[in-house]
Amino acid sequence: xxxxxxxxxxxxxxxxxxxxxxxxxxxxxxxxxxxxxxxxxxxxxxxxxxxxxxxxxxxxxxxxxxxxxxxxxxxxxxxxxxxxxxxxxxxxxxxxxxxxxxxxxxxxxxxxxxxxxxxxxxxxxxxxxxxxxxxxxxxxxxxxxxxxxxxxxxxxxxxxxxxxxxxxxxxxxxxxxxxxxxxxxxxxxxxxxxxxxxxxxxxxxxxxxxxxxxxxxxxxxxxxxxxxxxxxxxxxxxxxxxxxxxxxxxxxxxxxxxxxxxxxxxxxxxxxxxxxxxxxxxxxxxx
Numbered sequence: 070x071x072x073x074x075x076x077x078x079x080x081x082x083x084x085x086x087x088x089x090x091x092x093x094x095x096x097x098x099x100x101x102x103x104x105x106x107x108x109x110x111x112x113x114x115x116x117x118x119x120x121x122x123x124x125x126x127x128x129x130x131x132x133x134x135x136x137x138x139x140x141x142x143x144x145x146x147x148x149x150x151x152x153x154x155x156x157x158x159x160x161x162x163x164x165x166x167x168x169x170x171x172x173x174x175x176x177x178x179x180x181x182x183x184x185x186x187x188x189x190x191x192x193x194x195x196x197x198x199x200x201x202x203x204x205x206x207x208x209x210x211x212x213x214x215x216x217x218x219x220x221x222x223x224x225x226x227x228x229x230x231x232x233x234x235x236x237x238x239x240x241x242x243x244x245x246x247x248x249x250x251x252x253x254x255x256x257x258x259x260x261x262x263x264x265x266x267x268x269x270x271x272x273x274x275x276x277x278x279x280x281x282x283x284x285x286x287x288x289x290x291x292x293x294x295x296x297x298x299x300x301x302x303x304x305x306x307x308x309x310x311x312x313x314x315x316x317x318x319x320x321x322x323x324x325x326x327x328x329x330x331x332x333x334x335x336x337x338x339x340x341x342x343x344x345x346x347x348x349x350x351x352x353x354x355x356x
Contacts, residue, residue, distance in 0.1 A: 084127050087180045091119060094172055097164040110339060111199040111273070112166045115192040118280070119173070122188045129185040136178055143175030170196040191280050202272035206263070214263040219245050222261040225311055234319055249319065257318045257326075267307030270338050274303045277342070281349065299345050306337050 095109060095116075102108040132140060147168050154161045170193050177189045222238045222245035229236040229249065236249040245261040278296045313333055318326035 083131065083180060084123060087126070087176065088120070088123070090176055091116060091173060094164070094169050098166070098169060101162045101164045108166065110335075112169050112196055114277070115170070115173070115196040118195060119189060119192045122192075125188050126181065126185060129181040129188070132179060132182055136183065140175045140178030140180070144172055144179060145175075147172040147175060166196050166200045170200070191283065195276060195280055198276040199273045202269050202276065205272055206268045209268060210263045213268075214266075215243070217266055218261055218263060221245075221266050221308075222247055224308065225261075225315065228308070228312060229315065232316070234316070236315075247315070249315075251319050251322065253322060255322065257315070257323060259315065259318070265311060267303065267310070267334070270307060270334070271300060271303050274299055274338075274342065295349055299349075302341055302345065303338070306341050307334075310334050310337050 095112070098109045098112060148164070150168050150171065151161060151163045154167075173189060173193055173196075174186075177185055219238075219240070226236045226238045226247060229247075234249050236247050238245050238247050240246070246258060247261060248256060248258045250256055278299055281292070281295075310333055314326055314330045317329045
């Protein structure tokens, strides 16, 4: 009973209630993305960024009545964005990261005075911008795909050949196709398209870097250096991702390669992001 009272008394504090309510939508995100759990990764990073701001948010004054009413309206409306999106994006889920970003905006307006938005802006920006990266990628595709995709395919061919895999690249329909015999005697044929290049990952990582540049202390030269390291790492690891998929195809066949294709990009990206953020935080914490 005492433990229950302690827990309940904890949420009497406004800041703790705010964070509890900020966390609850992850139940919806998880439910609507059970088949694609990586969809909640960016919102989780946004929530962690919000947690870092706890000390500053504690100093913010409570919202006034009119603003609180507006915030509650936005919070409630965030659950119905689906109906505005579905005419344009029929495959949209009922609850996505975009819903969560708007929910956070409304929650902040409900709990704190408007100036507190500058403390939550980075979390909201991260979620919205990262969610929009796929749309930016689609916009860039017709402009950059003809050049980049073919060069990327040739790069993969050269590396595979260096490993003893006799890969060839040809262009039957303007899209590069790579083909090579497998160790089992079959032939793997893979089409390289815009999404193989990993532009979305680069955009998401760049967005995270922008937030780091704004949020973290440190000199500009150091930040630019780390930004170049981060983006270069994404480029190299994307090549590694494609190589892992194709080498898996080579040794174990297309079925196993397809399973690897589904998860390997997320594993590599999240691992690199975690390592990068850890190294960056260690570097910036040094005197």
